[in-house]
Amino acid sequence: MSVEGMPQGQDSDVLVRVKNLKMHFPVTEGALIPQVVGHVKAVDGVSFDIKKGETLGLVGESGCGKTTTGRCILQLEKPTSGDIEYDSVNLGNLNRVGMLPMRQRIQVIFQDPYSSLNPRMKIGEIISEPMHVHNIEPDQQTRDKRVLELLSVCGLNAKFVDRYPHEMSGGQRQRVGIARALAVRPEFIICDEAVSALDVSIQAQVINLLEDLRDEFNLTYLFIAHDLSVVRHLCHRVAVMYLGKMVELADCDELYDNPMHPYTKALLSAVPIPDPTIEHKRKHQVVKGEIPSPINPPSGCVFHPRCISAVDGCSKAIPEFREVKPGHWVACSEV
Amino acid sequence: MAVTTEAELEELATKASWYDKLKVFMRQQPLGAIGGGIVLLMVLMALFADFLAPYDPELNAFEFMLVAPSWEFILGTDQFGRDLLSRIVYGARTALFVGFTSAFIGSFIGLVLGVGSAYFGGKIDLIFQRVMDIFMAFPLIIMALAVVAIFGTGIQNVIIAITIPFIPRCARVVRSTALSIREIPYIDAARALGYSHIRIILRHMVPNVMAPFLIMITAFVGQAILLEASLSYLGLGVQEPTPAWGLMLQGGAEEYAESAPWVAVWPGVAISLAVFGFNLFGDAIRDVLDPRLRSQ
Numbered sequence: 001m002s003v004e005g006m007p008q009g010q011d012s013d014v015l016v017r018v019k020n021l022k023m024h025f026p027v028t029e030g031a032l033i034p035q036v037v038g039h040v041k042a043v044d045g046v047s048f049d050i051k052k053g054e055t056l057g058l059v060g061e062s063g064c065g066k067t068t069t070g071r072c073i074l075q076l077e078k079p080t081s082g083d084i085e086y087d088s089v090n091l092g093n094l095n096r097v098g099m100l101p102m103r104q105r106i107q108v109i110f111q112d113p114y115s116s117l118n119p120r121m122k123i124g125e126i127i128s129e130p131m132h133v134h135n136i137e138p139d140q141q142t143r144d145k146r147v148l149e150l151l152s153v154c155g156l157n158a159k160f161v162d163r164y165p166h167e168m169s170g171g172q173r174q175r176v177g178i179a180r181a182l183a184v185r186p187e188f189i190i191c192d193e194a195v196s197a198l199d200v201s202i203q204a205q206v207i208n209l210l211e212d213l214r215d216e217f218n219l220t221y222l223f224i225a226h227d228l229s230v231v232r233h234l235c236h237r238v239a240v241m242y243l244g245k246m247v248e249l250a251d252c253d254e255l256y257d258n259p260m261h262p263y264t265k266a267l268l269s270a271v272p273i274p275d276p277t278i279e280h281k282r283k284h285q286v287v288k289g290e291i292p293s294p295i296n297p298p299s300g301c302v303f304h305p306r307c308i309s310a311v312d313g314c315s316k317a318i319p320e321f322r323e324v325k326p327g328h329w330v331a332c333s334e335v
Numbered sequence: 336m337a338v339t340t341e342a343e344l345e346e347l348a349t350k351a352s353w354y355d356k357l358k359v360f361m362r363q364q365p366l367g368a369i370g371g372g373i374v375l376l377m378v379l380m381a382l383f384a385d386f387l388a389p390y391d392p393e394l395n396a397f398e399f400m401l402v403a404p405s406w407e408f409i410l411g412t413d414q415f416g417r418d419l420l421s422r423i424v425y426g427a428r429t430a431l432f433v434g435f436t437s438a439f440i441g442s443f444i445g446l447v448l449g450v451g452s453a454y455f456g457g458k459i460d461l462i463f464q465r466v467m468d469i470f471m472a473f474p475l476i477i478m479a480l481a482v483v484a485i486f487g488t489g490i491q492n493v494i495i496a497i498t499i500p501f502i503p504r505c506a507r508v509v510r511s512t513a514l515s516i517r518e519i520p521y522i523d524a525a526r527a528l529g530y531s532h533i534r535i536i537l538r539h540m541v542p543n544v545m546a547p548f549l550i551m552i553t554a555f556v557g558q559a560i561l562l563e564a565s566l567s568y569l570g571l572g573v574q575e576p577t578p579a580w581g582l583m584l585q586g587g588a589e590e591y592a593e594s595a596p597w598v599a600v601w602p603g604v605a606i607s608l609a610v611f612g613f614n615l616f617g618d619a620i621r622d623v624l625d626p627r628l629r630s631q
Contacts, residue, residue: 074527103529116520120542129538130528177524184528 015188015220016050016073021082023068027295038295042068044244045082047321050188055214055221057235057252059228059267061291065244066224070190073222074108075099086188104134107181111193113173117165123176124161127151130183150179153216155209171202178209188220195230207234228271232256237327240264243302244294246321250328260330262307263287301333309334360623367619373612381428388421392578401595411597413583414590419601425578426602430609431556433490433563433573437497438555444498445505446548450540452506453513454532464510470503479562483571493572497559508551512544546621553617557610564606580606 023043028034043065050056058066071077073084075091084091086102094102110116117126127147130136137143148158154175165173174194181189191210195203207230213219225231231238232252239249240263248261259265262285269285289306292298298305304314313333321331361368380387389409396416404411410419452463473481482496516522517540525535564581566572573579583602591598 071523074523076523076526100529103527106527108524108527110520110524112520116524118521118525118539118543120545121538129530133528133530133534180524180528 013051014049015052015054015087016222017083017085018049018069018073019047019083019085021046021069021072021084022080023065023072023077024080040294041244041297042294043072043079044297046241046244046246047082048239048246048249050220050222052187053214053218053220054237055223055235057231057238058222058224058241059226059231059238060241061226061267063291063294064241065294066226066241067192069241070108070192070222070224073190074106075102100134104136104184105186106188106190107184107186108190108192109174109177109181109194112197113170113177114165114197116177117173117180119165121164122161123151123156123163123165123168126165126176127179127183130180134184136184146183150182153182153213154179155205170198171205174198174202174206175209178206178213182213182217185217186219188222190222190224192224193226194223196225196227203230210234228256228268240267243292243297245302245331246329247303247331248329249321250325254325254328258328260324260328260335261303261332262309262334263303266308301331360619364619364622366615367622370612370615370617370619373608374616377427377431377609377612380424381431384424384428388418388424390418390421392417392421392425393576394418401591401598403595404597410601411595413598414595419583419597422578422583423580423601423605426580426583426605427609429490429573429577429579430560430563430606433494433497434556434559434609434613437494437501437559438552440494441498441501442505442548442552442555445502445507446509446541446544448502449506449509450513450536450544453510453517454536454540456517460510464507467503467506470500471507473500475500475558475562476565479566480569480571483566488571488574490573490577493563493566496566497562501555501559505548505551505555508547509544512547513540516540516543550617550621553613553620557613557617560609560613561606564602 021043022041022045024039024041026036027038027040029037046065046069048056058069060066068077072079073086073091075084075094079092086106089102091099091102117123121129124144124147127150128143131143131146137146147161151158151160156172156175156179160168160172160176165176168176174197177194194210195206198206210221211234214221221234223231223235235252237250238252238255240247240255240261242263248255248259248264250258255264256268259268266285266287269283273279273282285308287306288308292302292305298315300313300315300317301307301310301319304310307314311334317333319331319333321329323329324335394417396412399408399412399416400414402408402412402416408418408420410423412418413422448463452460470478478500479496482499483492486492486495522535522539525539530539560580563572563579564584567579567581568585570585573582575582580602584599584606
């Protein structure tokens with residue numbers, strides 16, 4: 001697949017550019033002298049752009065490589081190949097020190113609010129530490145003031161400063177996670193399943209908070225999720241991933257109203273409609289079988305063994321990720 | 336929601352005095368309080384040995400050889416006429432000095448090496464763990480014997496001999512905990528925020544391996560006391576006439592087991608109580624210091 005054929009926008013307004021990203025984890029055997037027996041192709045040639053101020057949703061089932069993509073952008077994993085450009089700087093070429101100013105601009109909110117906060121630190125310390133490290137508000141007093149500001153921005157009482165994470169609920173902890181990310185004044189936040197671990201009423205609150213923050217601080221989000229209704233509410237564009245590959249990318253409404261890839265169609269048909277009569281009459285398009293192993297993915301189109309519209313050619317040729325309509329990209333030869 | 340009302344919030348926020356905390360500790364951890372009492376007693380004995388001991392522990396008095404426990408010699412005397420109570424009291428000083436020094440140095444080096452090994456992972460971890468395996472292959476007492484054989488006897492060398500085998504044991508336990516902590520998202524968050532390796536290791540990983548580390552450190556003090564006694568008993572540790580519990584067992588326990596059992600009984604009791612006390616105290620401390628266990 002050529003990089004030129006990928007959905008890349010104009011340079012001026014692009015903040016994050018992922019080019020043909022591949023992340024293959026080696027599978028080793030042998031305790032003393034480990035030998036590589038295969039690779040888990042967690043991410044296998046993914047490309048996309050995120051414009052300034054845009055929210056890109058990244059959806060797909062468990063194990064499709066969404067989170068790994070996010071971790072590669074954060075440079076928590078070293079990609080096997082491919083480039084990640086942030087504001088036209090290739091992050092792969094930066095060393096630890098060179099990455100520091102970038103770390104301030106790119107932040108992350110994690111899925112599990114119970115494990116994303118250090119249980120030994122007070123909330124105040126958790127939020128002020130990033131400012132200390134990045135020398136934002138070097139003065140102790142103004143820093144403490146900003147911690148309180150951040151807490152109130154995220155809808156938390158100032159009392160929580162002296163609390164430990166285990167004294168708080170999941171929703172409150174997630175707000176602390178958001179406050180910590182905001183502490184360094186980032187431009188771009190990767191929300192890695194940021195609301196999946198919360199119950200529905202808290203989810204709505206946190207989503208509204210994320211929306212408000214986006215407007216207030218002019219943030220750009222990469223919103224990784226598996227809940228399609230949440231994504232529709234928050235995102236401008238949505239990318240669908242399957243087994244390490246991108247299968248469809250389009251504007252939010254376009255993707256939901258006019259899905260083209262059989263996998264996207266199946267995914268959307270799995271979203272329940274909150275009306276029992278419609279839900280009962282509705283025809284579901286169910287994906288058959290299990291997700292194949294990313295160690296040994298199917299030949300040709302990775303989705304063909306489970307696809308209802310697969311033809312003979314699907315098992316041979318890898319479908320090109322092409323623009324079938326302006327702004328609507330699909331990797332399916334039958335569309 | 337874990338916390339619901341304002342009143343509960345206030346209750347959580349109020350700071351209890353240390354006396355109240357002590358009372359709560361004693362109620363929640365009665366065994367730990369007993370252990371703590373024994374440890375405290377030992378520490379006091381060691382600190383105030385000069386005031387507590389009725390006689391000079393090294394003074395030979397041949398007119399009082401093997402006197403049975405009496406009002407004059409509460410625990411009796413040994414074959415050289417030395418007062419056993421005085422020797423037990425001064426022996427606590429030797430035991431605690433060796434115990435604390437070797438346990439703290441050994442476990443601290445082990446802590447840094449273990450967490451570092453887990454954090455950096457990969458080849459560093461692999462090579463490092465194989466080196467630890469080599470050290471672990473020697474039984475504790477054999478390792479200590481080898482060290483004493485190389486450096487010679489004396490209290491300083493006993494401490495070295497006991498410290499070295501503690502390092503890999505501590506490093507191994509700490510590493511396994513640190514490995515699981517390394518995968519927890521708050522470490523990813525720390526890395527994503529660009530914290531330095533040192534900061535992540537010291538501020539984010541070390542405090543979270545404290546629970547196993549603390550029980551290990553207290554168990555190590557107990558073990559070190561036992562090991563020091565063993566080495567002294569084998570004649571490789573502290574040398575006469577320094578009062579040390581293991582040495583007291585050696586100095587005639589077999590010969591006088593029937594005619595004067597107190598010579599062997601008291602140092603034996605002292606060693607057992609000390610090890611028992613440190614182990615109980617260690618378990619209780621672990622439960623109390625871990626905030627996740629505290630509220631339960």
